[in-house]
Amino acid sequence: MKICKNCGVELADDMLYCPLCGELSDEGALAHYEPATRHDSHPHPVLSGKKSVSPKSIVALIKRKFHV
Amino acid sequence: MKELANRRNEVWLRLDNAAKIYPAIRSPELTAVFRISVDLAQRVKVAAFLDAVNAIENRFPYYKVRLRTGFFWYYLEYSALPIAVKADTDRPCRDFNKRELMFRVLARENTISVEFSHILTDATGAFEFLKSLLLVYFEKCGIAISPEQAFLRPGETPANEEYEDAYSRYFKKGPSSLIQVRKAFHLPFTVKKTSRFNVLTAMIPLDETSGRSRHYGVSLTEYFIAVYLFSLQQVYENLPLRSRRGSNRIFRIEVPVNLRRMLPTRTMRNFTLYVLPEIDLRLGAYTFEEIIKTVYHQMRLETDQKLINKVISRNVGSLNNHFVRRVPLFIKSFLLSRFYAIGTSRYSGVVTNLGKIDIAPDINSQMDNFKFIPPPPNKILKVNCGIVGFGNKIALSFGNITSSRELEKAFLKFLTDDGVHVQTI
Numbered sequence: 477m478k479i480c481k482n483c484g485v486e487l488a489d490d491m492l493y494c495p496l497c498g499e500l501s502d503e504g505a506l507a508h509y510e511p512a513t514r515h516d517s518h519p520h521p522v523l524s525g526k527k528s529v530s531p532k533s534i535v536a537l538i539k540r541k542f543h544v
Numbered sequence: 545m546k547e548l549a550n551r552r553n554e555v556w557l558r559l560d561n562a563a564k565i566y567p568a569i570r571s572p573e574l575t576a577v578f579r580i581s582v583d584l585a586q587r588v589k590v591a592a593f594l595d596a597v598n599a600i601e602n603r604f605p606y607y608k609v610r611l612r613t614g615f616f617w618y619y620l621e622y623s624a625l626p627i628a629v630k631a632d633t634d635r636p637c638r639d640f641n642k643r644e645l646m647f648r649v650l651a652r653e654n655t656i657s658v659e660f661s662h663i664l665t666d667a668t669g670a671f672e673f674l675k676s677l678l679l680v681y682f683e684k685c686g687i688a689i690s691p692e693q694a695f696l697r698p699g700e701t702p703a704n705e706e707y708e709d710a711y712s713r714y715f716k717k718g719p720s721s722l723i724q725v726r727k728a729f730h731l732p733f734t735v736k737k738t739s740r741f742n743v744l745t746a747m748i749p750l751d752e753t754s755g756r757s758r759h760y761g762v763s764l765t766e767y768f769i770a771v772y773l774f775s776l777q778q779v780y781e782n783l784p785l786r787s788r789r790g791s792n793r794i795f796r797i798e799v800p801v802n803l804r805r806m807l808p809t810r811t812m813r814n815f816t817l818y819v820l821p822e823i824d825l826r827l828g829a830y831t832f833e834e835i836i837k838t839v840y841h842q843m844r845l846e847t848d849q850k851l852i853n854k855v856i857s858r859n860v861g862s863l864n865n866h867f868v869r870r871v872p873l874f875i876k877s878f879l880l881s882r883f884y885a886i887g888t889s890r891y892s893g894v895v896t897n898l899g900k901i902d903i904a905p906d907i908n909s910q911m912d913n914f915k916f917i918p919p920p921p922n923k924i925l926k927v928n929c930g931i932v933g934f935g936n937k938i939a940l941s942f943g944n945i946t947s948s949r950e951l952e953k954a955f956l957k958f959l960t961d962d963g964v965h966v967q968t969i
Contacts, residue, residue, distance in 0.1 A: 479587065483631035484653035488591040495590060496651055497631035 478502070555622040557609065561711035561860050562814035563663045567611060567618045568880035569922075570661075573740060573945070575639040578667060578930070579917040580674050580898075581657040585910050588651045592684035597629050597649055599680050599698040604673055606707035606812060607647055607664055616873055620663075632657055636743060636917050637943075649677065654912075656681070662814065662919060667898050668802055669812040672696060675903065682910055693904055703810060710809040711860050718857035728796040728822070728892045729780060731926045732787055733946035740945040741920040744952050747913065747967045748959060750900070750936045756962050760836045764938075765897040766843055768931060769797050770835045772895050773823055775954035777830060782950070796822035796891040799843075806849055817855055819846035820891055832958075888924045893951075900933035908935065915939040927951050 478487040482499035493500045559567070566576040602608075608627070609620035625645050632652035637659060640646045646661035647670075656678065660670040676696045683689050696702075757767035776795050780788065800816045809815060821842040823830050830838070845851070862868065868876070898916050902908065916930035920943055930941045942952045956966045 480590070480631075483633055483651070484587065485590045485593070485631075485651050486587040488589075491590070494631070495594060496629065497633060 555605075556612070557606065557620040557707065558709065559618055559620065559663060560709040560813045560815075561863060562666070562816060564618070564863060565880050565884055566661065566663045568877040569884045570639065570663075572639050573738075574920060574922050575637055576662040576919050577637040577639060577659050578662065578670070578919045579636050579657050579659045579915075580667065580670050580932070581655055581915040581917070582674065582678065583912040583915075584654045584656065585912055587654050588656060589685055590651070593651055593656070593681055594629065595684045596677055596681035597627055599684075600673075600676050601627055603676065603696060603698050603700065603702065604812065605702060607660075607673065608645060609664070610645065611642065611663060613873065616869065616871070616876075618873065635739060635741060637741060637920055647673075665812055666800070666802075666814045666816045667896065667916060668804060668815070671898065671901070672812060678911075679903070679907065682907060687906070687910065689907070690904065693907075705810040706812045708809065708811050709813065710803070710807065710811040710815040711856055713809065714803075714807045714853070714856055715860040715864075716853060716857055717861065718854055725796075725820075725890045726794055727792045727889050728794045729776065729792045729825075730889075730892060730924055731776075731779060731946070731948075731951060732783060732791070733926055733948040733950070735923050735926060735945050736947060742944050743917050744942045744944065744949065745915055745969050746940045746942075746952075746956055747969060748938050748940065748964050750933050750938050752964045753938055753959075756964060760833070762836055762840045763843075764933075765799065765895075765931075766836070766839050768897060768929075768940075769799060769821055769843075769895050770832065770839045771955055771958050772797055772893060772929060773821070773835050773839070774830070774832050774958060775951055776892055777823070777825065777835075778954045779950055780825065781829070793825035794822055795825065796820050798891045798894045800894075800896050801847055801852075803852065806847075806852060817852060817859075819843060821846070885924070888922055891925075893925060894918065894921065894928040896928075896930050898930070898932040902934075913937045913939055915941055917941045918943050921945060929955075 478489060478491065478501055480487055480494035480497060480499050480501070483494060483497045485494065485496060487494060487501055491501055570576045605622065608623055608625070610623045612619050612621045623645060628645060628648040630648060630650055632650035632655065640661055646664050648659050650657040650659065658670055658674045658677070679689050679693065679695050680698055753767070754764060757764045760767060773795050780791065783791070798818045798820055800818055803815045803817055821839045823835055823838055896916065896918050901914050911934065914932045914934040916932040916939065918928045918930040918941070921928040926946050927942060927944045930943070932939050944952070956968070960966050
């Protein structure tokens, strides 16, 4: 029996989150967490390490895109 | 609303006679929203619960409406918005915004609640809705419901009578002179500024309380009104002499009466009037026995059918007046809010008793207790009380917008001293 940790109602076995309060069930929390784990193996560009973008590079990007 | 199923978008309803005051006075704190809750024997199964809400979604079209503003009156317009189903994790009896329907369904642990704006209905209408929801929910949980069980079933077409304005049906032209009523005593407690509505609930055994009311020869409602008046008197007597001198000394309680018991209708909208039992402390302090006797006789006098007809004539007649009908809404709203303030200055508190709920033995065993939380009281009244019985339990819910619990303490202490076991929850 799955119980919502927030509002305490009984969830159906296949529910990943509580439809009343949106709280993730244990499986839901796991499913939510998994993509992040997968991303770890194929890391996305790190946004926090900000790369400075110069106006010149933007112009170059536009030229490349539109074959100017 | 006869052709409701076919032409929903074009359907609108006039507010019933009792509802007309609420749009004019409501605010984020004075919401005119009340709640009926039921604690089940088991946790709420959310899948069955949502299925049950879906099943009854279109059974109550007169509640699936939004408040609209006309030039002369507010009116209700059908809305295809789904019923709001939420976790019960917030303050009770919160206001509805203009984009919402004016009722919601809530669940938490083993409790199912419905909250309704008084613009839509009274506690009887809300209870019928909750009853339908509960019975369909139990059915979805695999509990058999007897075909003889009386309730508004999901597949039925709503009867015309369910959305009638029963006040207009029973309105007869008659004497409508206003009665001069003196201002009443009001609790001197300081009102909290924000998020001010708090509820204290106490459970008491029905058999013990009935025993006490039988001892005094009165009904349970009369017993509770008498206890409330006695508690108000105690609060008054505990005030410093200076405050007592400045207070009104008439103690009057507003008691809603379900008119369906006297004037048959299946309406699911408001159909309630008020009686106002009182004691006058200018004549000296009252013993509890004296209060009981006064309340008993006043309740009988004021629930006389001829008098009820006269009050309906007065209330409906005043709003049907040709001049009033032609006054623009913004002026009407201002006047109604003033009348409301004057009206509430005439009584000291509100005690609403829903009575004893009894559905069917096999269904009753699935539930533990019911609670009724009245709408937040206004700044004048400060405290009110909602009562409902189920099985051998009576739930007393005190709504309060102050930090003081003096009145509740006096009320519950009286019950304890009278031999009734009180458990606060």
